[in-house]
Structures are given as C-alpha cells and as structure tokens.
Amino acid sequence: MDKSEPMANQDQYAIQVEALNVSYDRKRVLSAVYLNLKPGLVYGLLGPNGAGKSTLFKAILDLIDVDTGRVLINGGSVQDIRKEVVYVPQRDDVDLSFPATVYDVVRMGRFPHVSLMQRLGKADKLAINEALEKLGISHLRDRQIGQLSGGQQQRVFLARAMAQQADIWFLDEPFVGVDATTEARIMTLLHDLANQGRTVIVIHHDLSTVRNYFDQVILMNQRIVAYGKTSEIFTDEKVAETYGSQTSIQHRTNLLG
Amino acid sequence: MEEIITAFDYPYAWRALAASVMVGLMCGALGCFIVLRNMSMVGDALSHAILPGVVVAFMVVGGYSALGFFLGSVAAGLVTAVLITWIQQKVATKNDAAIGIVFTTMFALGVMGISWLSKNEHAHIDLKDFLFGNVLGVSDSDLVLTGMICLYVLASLYVFYRPLFATTFQPVIAETMGVNTKLVHYFLMLLLSFAVVAALQTVGVILVVAMLITPAATGLLLSRRLPKVIMIASLVGVLAAVFGLAIAFAFKTTPGPAMAVMASFLYGLAVFFAPERGLVFRFYRKRTRERRIEIEDVIKQGARLEQNGAMTIDGLVEKTVLPKGVVTSRLKTLAKRGLVTLQPLAMTNLGKLEAFKLVRAHRLYETFLVDRLGLSEDQIHDEAERYEHLLTDELLDEIDQELGYPETDPHGSPIPKRG
Numbered sequence: 001m002d003k004s005e006p007m008a009n010q011d012q013y014a015i016q017v018e019a020l021n022v023s024y025d026r027k028r029v030l031s032a033v034y035l036n037l038k039p040g041l042v043y044g045l046l047g048p049n050g051a052g053k054s055t056l057f058k059a060i061l062d063l064i065d066v067d068t069g070r071v072l073i074n075g076g077s078v079q080d081i082r083k084e085v086v087y088v089p090q091r092d093d094v095d096l097s098f099p100a101t102v103y104d105v106v107r108m109g110r111f112p113h114v115s116l117m118q119r120l121g122k123a124d125k126l127a128i129n130e131a132l133e134k135l136g137i138s139h140l141r142d143r144q145i146g147q148l149s150g151g152q153q154q155r156v157f158l159a160r161a162m163a164q165q166a167d168i169w170f171l172d173e174p175f176v177g178v179d180a181t182t183e184a185r186i187m188t189l190l191h192d193l194a195n196q197g198r199t200v201i202v203i204h205h206d207l208s209t210v211r212n213y214f215d216q217v218i219l220m221n222q223r224i225v226a227y228g229k230t231s232e233i234f235t236d237e238k239v240a241e242t243y244g245s246q247t248s249i250q251h252r253t254n255l256l257g
Numbered sequence: 258m259e260e261i262i263t264a265f266d267y268p269y270a271w272r273a274l275a276a277s278v279m280v281g282l283m284c285g286a287l288g289c290f291i292v293l294r295n296m297s298m299v300g301d302a303l304s305h306a307i308l309p310g311v312v313v314a315f316m317v318v319g320g321y322s323a324l325g326f327f328l329g330s331v332a333a334g335l336v337t338a339v340l341i342t343w344i345q346q347k348v349a350t351k352n353d354a355a356i357g358i359v360f361t362t363m364f365a366l367g368v369m370g371i372s373w374l375s376k377n378e379h380a381h382i383d384l385k386d387f388l389f390g391n392v393l394g395v396s397d398s399d400l401v402l403t404g405m406i407c408l409y410v411l412a413s414l415y416v417f418y419r420p421l422f423a424t425t426f427q428p429v430i431a432e433t434m435g436v437n438t439k440l441v442h443y444f445l446m447l448l449l450s451f452a453v454v455a456a457l458q459t460v461g462v463i464l465v466v467a468m469l470i471t472p473a474a475t476g477l478l479l480s481r482r483l484p485k486v487i488m489i490a491s492l493v494g495v496l497a498a499v500f501g502l503a504i505a506f507a508f509k510t511t512p513g514p515a516m517a518v519m520a521s522f523l524y525g526l527a528v529f530f531a532p533e534r535g536l537v538f539r540f541y542r543k544r545t546r547e548r549r550i551e552i553e554d555v556i557k558q559g560a561r562l563e564q565n566g567a568m569t570i571d572g573l574v575e576k577t578v579l580p581k582g583v584v585t586s587r588l589k590t591l592a593k594r595g596l597v598t599l600q601p602l603a604m605t606n607l608g609k610l611e612a613f614k615l616v617r618a619h620r621l622y623e624t625f626l627v628d629r630l631g632l633s634e635d636q637i638h639d640e641a642e643r644y645e646h647l648l649t650d651e652l653l654d655e656i657d658q659e660l661g662y663p664e665t666d667p668h669g670s671p672i673p674k675r676g
Contacts, residue, residue: 079435082433082434083434085433087430087433089427089429089430093427093429095426099481099482099483099485100422100426100481100482100483101481101482105426108423108427108430108434111419111420111434111436116416116419117416144481144482
C-alpha cells in the first residue's frame with residue numbers, strides 16, 4: 001500500500017477501498033480500512049472471528065450501509081458493473097429444501113447477462129455447461145440441491161460464479177464442510193482464474209494452508225493489520241498481532257513453523 | 258349430481274365457475290412464491306386488511322363499483338404491506354407480531370366501516386359476503402375484472418420469473434447481481450393484493466389464504482423444480498375451485514369454504530401419497546429397510562448356529578429375537594435367493610459367503626470405532642450391529658485399508674478376509 005502513488009495508476013487496481021468505516025448498532029465493526037488490490041492474484045483474507053471479514057465483503061459489494069468511505073471496483077462504482085463481480089457467500093445461508101436443481105442454480109449465473117424480456121441464448125447455455133463440466137458436476141445437473149453432499153453443493157455455487165464469467169470474485173469460507181478433493185479442485189480453479197487476469201479474494205480460516213493457497217494475504221482485525229505478498233506478510237509476528245493473544249491461535253501459529 | 262347439472266342451466270353458475278377457475282389458477286401460481294418466501298401469514302394479513310379500502314371506495318363512489326372496489330382494495334393492501342415491512346425493520350417488534358398488529362387493526366377498521374355503512378347509509382353490503390365470499394353473485398363486470406387480474410398476475414410471474422426466483426432463493430445473491438430486491442418485494446405485494454381482490458368474491462377474506470398456500474404446499478410436496486411446482490399448484494387450485502363449487506351445488510352449501518376444504522383434501526392426498534416425500538412411501542421404504550435388516554440378521558445367526566452344530570428355527574428365534582412367524586417368512590425369502598435350503602434347513606455356500614460379509618462388516622466397524630474414534634469395547638457392539646447393514650463393500654475395503662488390514666476385532670475374534 002502506497003498512498004503516494006500517482007493518480008494515473010489507479011486504473012491498475014481491481015479494488016480500491018478508502019477510509020471505510022462501518023458500524024452495526026453504533027458498534028464499530030470496521031475502522032479506517034484502506035486497500036488497493038491488484039488484478040491477477042489470489043488474496044487470502046484472514047482474521048479472528050468478529051474481525052469484520054464478511055462485513056468488509058458486504059461493504060465492498062454495497063450490500064450494507066457504511067458510515068464513511070469509498071469503494072472503487074475497476075475504477076468505478078460496483079453498482080455499474082454488477083455482472084463483473086461475483087459473491088459466493090457461506091453455504092449455511094442457503095435454503096436447501098428450495099425446489100431448485102443444480103442446473104437451475106448454475107443458470108442464475110447468466111441472469112445478469114440477459115435483460116428481462118430476453119431468453120437465455122446459446123452463449124449462455126454454453127457458459128452454463130462449461131461451468132458444470134469444469135467443476136465436475138455435469139452428471140448431477142438434475143439433482144435437487146438438498147440431495148448433494150457439502151462438497152458438491154459448494155461446487156454448484158462455484159459453478160454458478162463461473163457461469164457468470166465475472167472479473168472479481170469474493171468467496172466467504174468456501175472450504176467449510178468440503179471434502180479434500182473438492183478443496184484442491186477449487187484452489188486450482190481459483191489460480192486458473194487469477195492467471196487469466198481475474199481477481200480472487202477468499203475469506204479463510206485454516207492458517208496451515210495459507211502459504212500454499214494465496215499469492216497475497218490481507219490480515220485484519222476490525223482494521224487492516226497488514227497486507228501484501230504472503231511470504232512477506234504472513235509471519236508469526238503479524239499473525240499473532242492480528243489474532244491477539246488467544247492461546248488457541250498461538251497454538252495454531254506455532255504450527256506454521 | 259342432478260343439482261349440479263341443473264345449476265348450470267343458469268348463467269350465474271357459469272360465471273361462478275369461470276371466476277373460481279381463474280382465482281384457483283392465479284392464487285396457486287402466486288402462492289408458490291409466497292410460501293417459499295415464508296410469507297404465508299403476510300398473505301393472510303393482506304386479505305383481511307383490504308376491508309377498509311373497500312369501505313373508503315364505497316364512500317367515495319357512493320355505492321358499489323367493480324373498479325372502485327378494486328382500487329380501494331389494492332391501495333389498502335399496499336398500505337398494509339408497507340406498514341408491516343416498516344414495523345419489522347424500524348420497530349423492535351417481532352416479525353409475526355408486527356403482521357398480527359397491522360392486519361387485525363385494518364380488519365377491525367374494515368368491519369366497523371362496513372357495519373356503519375349498512376346501518377347508517379342503508380347500503381346493500383353484507384359483511385358475510387366479504388368474510389366468506391359470494392361467488393354466485395359474480396356479475397359480468399366482476400368477471401371481466403377477474404379475468405384481467407388473472408392475466409396480469411400470470412403474465413407478471415412469467416416475465417419476472419428470473420428476478421422472482423433469484424430473490425426468493427437467495428436475496429443477497431440477487432442483490433449482487435443488480436436485482437432491486439425491495440422493488441421485487443413490493444411488486445409481489447402488489448400482485449398479492451390483486452389476487453386477494455379477485456379471490457374475495459369467490460372464497461372471502463378469511464379463506465383467501467387457503468387458496469394461496471394450500472395448493473402451493475401441495476406442489477412443493479410433489480416436485481423439486483419450481484416451474485413444475487407452480488404448474489402443480491395452479492392445477493390443484495383449479496381442481497379445488499371446480500370440485501368445491503360442485504360440492505356446494507350438490508349439498509347446497511357455501512362455495513368458498515367448500516373450495517378451501519377441497520384444497521386441503523388434495524393437500525392431504527399429497528401428504529400421504531406423494532412419491533418420495535409422502536408418508537406412505539416413507540413408511541414403505543422404512544419397512545423395506547427393516548425387512549432387509551431382519552433377513553441379514555437371520556442369515557448371520559444361521560451361519561453361527563450351523564458352525565456350532567445345526568441351524569434350527571427355534572435357535573434362530575432365540576438368537577435374532579424375532580417372532581417365529583417372521584423368522585420362517587424371512588427364511589423363505591432367503592431360500593428364494595438361494596442363500597439357504599429349507600428341506601433340510603441349511604446354509605448354501607452363497608449364504609455362508611453373505612454371512613461372512615456381514616461378520617466382516619461388523620468386526621471391521623468395531624475395530625474402526627475403537628482404533629480411530631477411541632470408543633471403549635462395551636460401547637461398540639450395538640453401533641456395529643446397526644452399521645453392518647449399511648456399509649457398502651467399497652467403504653468397508655477403505656476402512657480395512659485405513660486400519661492396515663487388521664486380523665482380529667477388539668474382542669479378539671478373527672475378521673474374515675474379503676471374498
């Protein structure tokens with residue numbers, strides 16, 4: 001983060017957050033958040049429970065009211081480029097009894113691309129099928145979503161994001177309740193996306209996988225503690241500073257070696 | 258039957274039928290979204306709350322008019338929807354309490370207004386018609402209005418299907434996709450007000466909610482895809498309307514309640530007979546599973562008895578703790594599959610193999626529970642007794658491999674090798 005960079009470079013950033021403050025019921029959740037995130041990287045967003053990670057996502061996506069601050073996505077307002085941004089929320093918010101099949105859910109990814117009176121066209125169907133294929137769930141397309149395992153469900157929601165062909169991805173703990181095969185597959189997918197020049201931000205809990213998973217990390221606890229290259233930022237010291245002196249966390253950071 | 262046929266000599270019966278069918282169709286389809294959004298009680302509230310709108314329209318126009326009636330009701334419906342949402346969001350009152358407060362207030366105001374109108378203005382309006390509907394009194398202009406409302410509601414559901422689907426399933430995602438979820442909410446409230454006004458004459462305010470939620474709940478039991486759910490719900494709505502009307506003619510009773518009862522009857526059929534989720538199907542599936550477990554117990558105990566001497570029916574009854582009748586009947590099934598012979602009672606080679614598999618499953622799972630989950634030896638038998646019937650061959654092989662191909666189980670008994 002270098003605030004003295006010339007204005008002309010602003011276009012290079014996929015996401016810019018300036019002076020963001022958010023509170024719930026007069027309780028401050030995010031304080032003075034500044035971020036400049038570059039495209040083509042996979043970011044890990046780390047912090048203890050209650051650090052405001054999901055809130056930061058929601059604020060960037062303009063889903064909640066903020067006290068002060070400004071968010072720019074590809075240099076503009078998120079409202080103007082909704083279809084370029086995709087959000088994969090935590091899986092437990094989903095009504096699994098909803099009468100929707102895998103195909104119905106993945107199909108939603110194309111909704112931002114067609115206007116109200118339009119039908120889904122060939123290109124849309126191609127994108128849907130490609131996404132199903134890529135995540136290995138083509139054979140499940142007619143299953144109702146509640147009949148799938150946790151890992152399969154997560155693949156469905158990622159396939160939907162994929163079908164949307166968005167430029168910037170926000171994933172909130174995509175590995176919770178997911179099998180190891182799916183986790184590895186998701187990670188490969190995310191790095192493929194970054195290699196295509198897209199931006200991926202993942203809220204993550206398992207500190208032992210951070211080094212292998214993320215190009216860059218953002219450490220936060222209501223404010224940004226540090227962010228940048230994983231090798232430089234993800235140090236025992238900074239992690240301890242982020243998580244405070246909770247013993248369980250110290251135990252976890254010791255495991256990092 | 259005769260009453261039904263003669264009733265249709267009169268045009269009012271045809272008008273009643275047409276109005277009811279349209280209401281059933283529209284409420285069934287719209288109701289799916291209402292139910293899926295957990296807004297059934299809002300539907301109920303809205304229907305009760307349109308009464309003051311009717312009163313105001315009556316006073317403004319100075320009498321009954323289909324259009325005034327319509328506009329007054331829709332306005333009252335929207336006021337109710339806004340009030341409920343406002344209280345839910347801005348006041349520290351629980352959601353369902355907010356609904357209760359708003360709709361009882363509106364309803365009470367409406368009832369006061371109507372009784373005042375009929376006493377002081379000597380207007381020909383009957384509170385009972387509002388409460389329970391008066392489908393036999395549907396006029397041509399009412400019918401035209403109902404037809405237009407029905408068309409508008411169905412067309413809206415079709416055109417706005419995608420935003421409705423998205424906001425109903427995952428409102429947050431819909432919002433990130435640029436859908437204005439608030440606007441969709443109020444639009445749905447508008448459609449709901451339309452449907453309620455149309456349904457008012459056929460079933461009355463108290464029972465409108467039956468036409469909205471019962472067919473939708475039926476559809477949700479019968480299909481796992483929204484478009485199909487909507488079609489089934491519309492069909493159930495239509496059937497309830499038609500049969501309800503027929504029942505009303507046949508037994509000379511009020512049509513509105515007959516339609517509501519009919520809808521519930523169809524719902525009841527689905528509760529019992531729906532494939533997969535129906536009670537009958539689930540009972541049958543449970544029964545099949547129990548039978549399989551009994552069969553497997555008989556074969557396992559049979560093999561054990563034979564090892565220690567001979568397999569007898571009495572021995573099996575003692576070991577499996579099943580009634581004698583059940584044991585003999587399961588033995589017959591086993592004989593048909595070639596796992597035992599009945600004369601004399603003995604295991605075939607195939608049967609022995611099957612018994613080995615079960616013993617293997619039992620002992621491997623016991624080993625797994627002790628080794629990996631750290632349970633003690635006396636905790637594991639009952640657990641393994643249940644799981645031996647459920648574990649697949651592939652899973653067992655993986656457990657075997659994971660445990661490093663153990664020779665004996667925690668009790669020291671040998672674990673049979675695969676095959």
